[in-house]
Amino acid sequence: MLRIVLLVVVVILAVVIFRLTSRSATPAEGTSAPDFTLLSQEGSSVSLKDYRGKWVVLYFYPKDQTPGCTREAHNFQVDQPKYAERNAVVLGVSVDSVDSHKKFCAKEGLNFKLLADTDHKVSDAYGSLTNLGVVKFALRHTFLIDPKGNIAKVYTSVDPAKHSQEVLAELDALQKAGAKP
Numbered sequence: 177m178l179r180i181v182l183l184v185v186v187v188i189l190a191v192v193i194f195r196l197t198s199r200s201a202t203p204a205e206g207t208s209a210p211d212f213t214l215l216s217q218e219g220s221s222v223s224l225k226d227y228r229g230k231w232v233v234l235y236f237y238p239k240d241q242t243p244g245c246t247r248e249a250h251n252f253q254v255d256q257p258k259y260a261e262r263n264a265v266v267l268g269v270s271v272d273s274v275d276s277h278k279k280f281c282a283k284e285g286l287n288f289k290l291l292a293d294t295d296h297k298v299s300d301a302y303g304s305l306t307n308l309g310v311v312k313f314a315l316r317h318t319f320l321i322d323p324k325g326n327i328a329k330v331y332t333s334v335d336p337a338k339h340s341q342e343v344l345a346e347l348d349a350l351q352k353a354g355a356k357p
Contacts, residue, residue: 202303202317205330209234209321210301214269214291217277222267222289224325231264232321233343235334236304236314240272240280240290244316248336253286255340262347263323269293270314271305320346 203210209232213223224232235252237245252259252266259266268290272280277290291298296312299305304317316336320329320343329346331339 202330202332203301203319203327205327207327209319209325209327210298211325212298212301214293214298215274216289216291217274217281218289219274222291224321227265227267227321228325229263229323231259231262231323231328231347233259233264233266233318233347234269234302234321235266235316235318235339236269236299236302237316238313239270240276241283244336245270246284248316248334248339249280249284249286249290251336251338251340252288253284255344256288258344259347262344262351264347265289267291269298269304271296271299271312318343320350322350 209224211224213221216222224234233252235248237248239245249268252268256266266288268288270277270290271293273294274292277292280286281290293299293314296305299314302317302319304315306313306315315332316334318331318334318339319327320331322328328350331342
């Protein structure tokens with residue numbers, strides 16, 4: 177009987193580990209960014225191709241109105257003028273709904289676009305979807321996309337407290353290196 181219980185436990189653990197580790201590969205730097213169209217908190221469609229000619233900071237985050245996500249969003253909000261100076265836009269993506277994004281933006285005073293990936297396709301295409309069986313959410317990843325639509329930098333280890341400054345510094349370095357539009 178003990179062997180059967182141990183076998184069942186091992187099988188369950190194997191399934192859980194597989195689900196936790198099975199996600200699409202993160203697109204590599206230098207490759208074309210996967211295109212998408214999602215709804216923003218305003219209910220309007222937003223496509224990556226709409227931003228050709230601009231730098232795009234495409235950041236994925238787990239959940240609206242959670243401490244780390246709120247801090248990260250606030251820092252991107254405070255730095256909006258700095259991004260505009262660098263011909264860059266910030267787009268946030270999570271699997272939350274348009275309504276959730278709308279409430280989050282209203283409560284936190286956010287005026288950049290948050291995109292609702294409710295069918296998880298964009299998060300998956302960017303290798304940023306975690307599947308915990310019943311619950312799916314976006315990992316905290318960021319992709320800096322150049323004006324031609326190519327991935328210039330990938331961040332898979334993000335500290336919400338200093339990430340915006342980190343992205344701005346990388347954007348400056350890339351633009352000085354001649355990666356301007």
